[in-house]
Amino acid sequence: MSTAPTPEERDRSWSLLMSAAQSGDRRAYERLLREVTPFIRALVRRHCSNHADIEEMVQDTLLTVHRVRQTYDPRRPFSPWLAAIAARRSIDALRRRLRVSRHEAPEAGVYETFTDAAANNDLEAVRSAEEVGQLLQRLPARQRQALQALKLQELSLAEAAAASGQSVAALKVNAHRALKALRSLFAPRTP
């Protein structure tokens, strides 16, 4: 009969898997990430109860683990290293949410369109996708990258972060700035 591993045994196993991952062993890395995900989820739940937010924090933690995997020292326990990353990313997400909620409020009418064509002048001011493409070229590279990934290609935050090498936080900030910049570029066209 097999018994559940003790926290020490589990930590030793994760440490060995991470050490193998640092050497480029993809199977060990995949196994490690799958095994640590419930552990990260449990840590993140201490900071947040919303399911969607929890998954975002878990994914952000996994992405950060990937980015900083060279900092893990195989002679030291693995769990404190991982827990520090999960805690940091949870706090970052909570701060971000607090910042956004201070400055932004949902507006129901923002997506409303009107049957009277004349009422949709703002939208019609942008005449073609080509025109939007030209305006996008005027944005800084990182902002353009964030906007294209999140809004045009409709990638998730995690996908966009993995593809672009930007953190989830940076992507959100850059996408927000890009929209703001685009708005000011569109502004001169509106009557």
Added chain:
Amino acid sequence: MDTDRLIETLSSGLQPVRPLRAPMIRALLWLAAVGALSTALILRFADLAVFWQRVSVPRTAIECIGAALTAVTAVIGAFEMSVPGRSARWGWLPMPPFLLWLAASGAGCLANGLSLYGADGFIGESGSCFVFIAAVSVPLSLGLFWMLRRARPIAPAPVATLGTLGAAASAAFILQFFHPFDVTVIDLTLHLAAVALVMLIGGLARRPLLAAA
């Protein structure tokens, strides 16, 4: 993307990485490099006779030791805190030597009767001290950040603060070899202003400079 797909994406694109050396070793490497470079410059340009005469006064010797220990502990703290999972207490390590440095410098001002004027007037040579600390701190900070950014710190603010404090304190310690007069209030204020300026710049540019994760 769900978490399972993210794991597949990350593991399928995995590249081998070389684990970083222990933070303490990396900190000592930086300190050794700066120590070797500054020793060469001091031996070439400083008036060591004046320096030995100044540090024969215990207060000045304590001031020098305080600055040197602040530099060493702040740099060690920065490297330790650049890696996830290290104790936040590393961040407080430079505090005792920093207070010692401040107290010894303050005692110097008191010994000078809190005079606002040095031998060369109100600002006098103190302006050169400001420029020296700021100018020497910049290349030291850049070298330090270049080493620290390999860790891609997840919390860059304390790393940048400690790193720039370490670089500025190193510059202030090196300055002691080219500082042939006692500290005045203006002198101390400008020394601290230079340290604060370097820390402010490092703090503002921390994310790009440290490639924060």
